[in-house]
Amino acid sequence: MTETLLKVDDLKKYFPISGGIFGRKVGEVKAVDGVSFILKKGETFGLVGESGCGKSTTGRMLLRLTEPSAGTIEFDETLLTDLSKKQMRKKRRDIQMIFQDPFGSLNPRYTVQQIIEQPLIVHGLGTSKERSRMVEELLETVGLDAYAASRYPHQFSGGQRQRIGIARALAVRPKLIVADEPVSALDVSIQSQVLNLLKELQSEFKLTYVFISHDLGVVRHISDRVGVMYLGRLVEVADSNMLYVSPKHPYTRALLSAVPVPDPKNKSNRIILSGDVPNPAHPPEGCAFHTRCPLAADICRKVRPELITDEQGHAAACHFI
Amino acid sequence: MKRKKINLNLLVGCFVLLFFLVTMVVSFFYTPYDVNAIAVSNKLQAPSSAHWFGTDPFGRDILSRIMAGTQTAFFVGSVVTLIGVVFGTLIGGFAGYVGGWLDEIIMRAIDALMAFPGIILAIMIVAVFGTGTLNTAIALGILATPGIARIARSGFIQNKQLEYVSAAKSIGVHPLKIIFREILPNIYSPLIVAASVAFAIALLAEASLSYLGLGVQPPDPSLGRMLKESQEYLTTSPWFTLAPGITITLLVLGFYMLSNGIRDLTDHRSK
Numbered sequence: 001m002t003e004t005l006l007k008v009d010d011l012k013k014y015f016p017i018s019g020g021i022f023g024r025k026v027g028e029v030k031a032v033d034g035v036s037f038i039l040k041k042g043e044t045f046g047l048v049g050e051s052g053c054g055k056s057t058t059g060r061m062l063l064r065l066t067e068p069s070a071g072t073i074e075f076d077e078t079l080l081t082d083l084s085k086k087q088m089r090k091k092r093r094d095i096q097m098i099f100q101d102p103f104g105s106l107n108p109r110y111t112v113q114q115i116i117e118q119p120l121i122v123h124g125l126g127t128s129k130e131r132s133r134m135v136e137e138l139l140e141t142v143g144l145d146a147y148a149a150s151r152y153p154h155q156f157s158g159g160q161r162q163r164i165g166i167a168r169a170l171a172v173r174p175k176l177i178v179a180d181e182p183v184s185a186l187d188v189s190i191q192s193q194v195l196n197l198l199k200e201l202q203s204e205f206k207l208t209y210v211f212i213s214h215d216l217g218v219v220r221h222i223s224d225r226v227g228v229m230y231l232g233r234l235v236e237v238a239d240s241n242m243l244y245v246s247p248k249h250p251y252t253r254a255l256l257s258a259v260p261v262p263d264p265k266n267k268s269n270r271i272i273l274s275g276d277v278p279n280p281a282h283p284p285e286g287c288a289f290h291t292r293c294p295l296a297a298d299i300c301r302k303v304r305p306e307l308i309t310d311e312q313g314h315a316a317a318c319h320f321i
Numbered sequence: 322m323k324r325k326k327i328n329l330n331l332l333v334g335c336f337v338l339l340f341f342l343v344t345m346v347v348s349f350f351y352t353p354y355d356v357n358a359i360a361v362s363n364k365l366q367a368p369s370s371a372h373w374f375g376t377d378p379f380g381r382d383i384l385s386r387i388m389a390g391t392q393t394a395f396f397v398g399s400v401v402t403l404i405g406v407v408f409g410t411l412i413g414g415f416a417g418y419v420g421g422w423l424d425e426i427i428m429r430a431i432d433a434l435m436a437f438p439g440i441i442l443a444i445m446i447v448a449v450f451g452t453g454t455l456n457t458a459i460a461l462g463i464l465a466t467p468g469i470a471r472i473a474r475s476g477f478i479q480n481k482q483l484e485y486v487s488a489a490k491s492i493g494v495h496p497l498k499i500i501f502r503e504i505l506p507n508i509y510s511p512l513i514v515a516a517s518v519a520f521a522i523a524l525l526a527e528a529s530l531s532y533l534g535l536g537v538q539p540p541d542p543s544l545g546r547m548l549k550e551s552q553e554y555l556t557t558s559p560w561f562t563l564a565p566g567i568t569i570t571l572l573v574l575g576f577y578m579l580s581n582g583i584r585d586l587t588d589h590r591s592k
């Protein structure tokens with residue numbers, strides 16, 4: 001029996017759009033509009049979707065780096081959404097984040113030693129000597145030499161910097177790591193190295209991941225369960241192998257047909273995604289995907305399909321499945 | 322490969338300022354003559370080997386008075402810059418980091434302060450709090466604050482959306498520590514540039530206020546007041562005007578060159 005570590009229920013984030021001289025609210029961007037999922041201990045939940053669909057916002061809300069507008073997050077039997085700001089800062093010991101930009105996510109003014117030991121200091125762990133040893137171990141764990149500790153971030157390559165970011169996230173032995181496009185900024189050759197590292201660390205430290213990416217191929221590699229997002233909503237959620245073998249939602253099928261597949265027979269039912277993602281400030285009525293969906297019918301333009309889960313735990317939101 | 326260019330601004334600026342700094346330090350222990358010793362029989366002497374820069378209408382040695390005047394100049398400049406940098410960074414940093422309507426209100430107030438002609442504002446402040454060296458410095462410090470606040474604010478706005486700030490938050494770092502320990506070190510260079518410009522402006526402003534008789538009061542020596550006192554002798558004893566005039570110019574120029582030099586230096590590094 002694996003137990004639930006994270007339970008996200010109807011999570012929403014509406015960003016106000018302000019205009020005019022007095023900065024009045026003139027509208028809102030529904031960046032995340034009712035996302036729910038459950039994550040078991042030791043598993044990886046992959047979150048995919050095109051740019052701007054609300055993946056990062058969802059990820060940031062899990063640590064309350066962005067405050068949710070509505071919904072609840074239950075983590076390890078604590079309701080994160082009920083914690084005070086101070087309690088939440090303490091709780092971040094258990095939830096860490098790995099960021100997309102290997103050049104922006106490390107403060108250029110500090111050495112690698114200072115960067116990696118910062119979470120230890122913040123949470124009052126270890127003496128200065130113990131911390132130095134821990135940093136050394138962490139560097140080794142992520143595949144960097146110990147002498148890296150005294151250097152500055154700009155002296156490393158993107159892949160190495162990402163490893164430093166991973167070491168920092170690992171330092172406080174978190175239970176959950178939210179990785180927001182951790183390999184998107186890296187060369188393809190280095191991507192798989194970092195992905196493999198993340199996998200190794202997962203089994204070594206019994207980590208649970210929320211893994212965000214716009215690349216279904218990358219997500220497949222690492223996820224147990226995958227959620228596909230479109231304009232702030234999950235349109236399909238399923239176990240990884242189910243989703244990739246028999247996708248239900250037209251959007252997922254379109255995304256998958258853009259991923260190079262070794263099997264050429266699959267070519268026959270390719271769906272080409274045309275057009276741009278609609279403006280999230282004015283999402284289409286009914287099914288938000290209808291403006292680009294090849295199967296769209298009248299009902300799609302009027303009624304929003306619910307996310308319906310079948311017996312196998314495969315959920316999709318479409319009128320025609 | 323580009324050949325490394327010599328940072329002329331930095332070099333000359335540092336040289337000029339170092340020269341005046343040494344002059345100021347020396348003046349605490351030694352001036353050729355007593356700064357306030359009056360010798361009417363000796364008045365308005367042209368430069369000579371005895372009095373390098375000549376003497377003023379009271380027969381006081383101008384070189385000695387210029388040397389002592391640099392003390393006031395550096396004192397006022399330092400106080401102004403200190404006030405400006407501390408309050409400017411606090412106010413601008415807070416506004417930029419917090420954002421929203423608080424930022425809006427603070428920045429409107431700062432715009433209003435900046436729209437007001439500076440010297441008139443300084444005169445008003447001095448009129449309320451009284452003249453004197455320290456009051457002049459405080460008045461000018463208040464004037465220097467808005468400009469530095471703007472620079473600090475834009476630095477904070479730029480930096481707060483970088484991922485290293487998110488990373489610090491995700492670790493659980495306290496917001497005050499994020500402001501002072503994470504973001505502030507990344508905007509040191511524009512702040513240092515702003516501070517040296519503030520220093521230059523403070524020197525000019527102190528001279529102007531003292532020239533108007535509102536700034537530094539006797540017996541404190543002031544380059545600005547020397548300029549004012551020299552005015553009626555401009556045609557008969559031009560050295561009396563030239564000496565403080567050139568000193569002020571060189572000092573201001575020195576700080577401007579220093580600020581340009583630092584800007585070039587940091588621009589280079591960021592590339």
Ligand SMILES: Nc1ncnc2c1ncn2[C@@H]1O[C@H](COP(=O)(O)OP(=O)(O)OP(=O)(O)O)[C@@H](O)[C@H]1O
Nearest residue numbers: 015029031050051052053054055056057058214280
């Ligand atoms: N702080 C903010 N204020 C206003 N709007 C925001 C803010 N952050 C994000 N948004 C908007 O919310 C929507 C979702 O953004 P988000 O960054 O979560 O997308 P994403 O799926 O991570 O995209 P990407 O692949 O580009 O990282 C976008 O339309 C974005 O413009």
Ligand code: SF4
Nearest residue numbers: 287290293300318319
């Ligand atoms: S509901 Fe209609 S528009 Fe939406 S995905 Fe299904 S078929 Fe396409």
Ligand SMILES: [Mg+2]
Nearest residue numbers: 055056057180
């Ligand atoms: Mg993102």
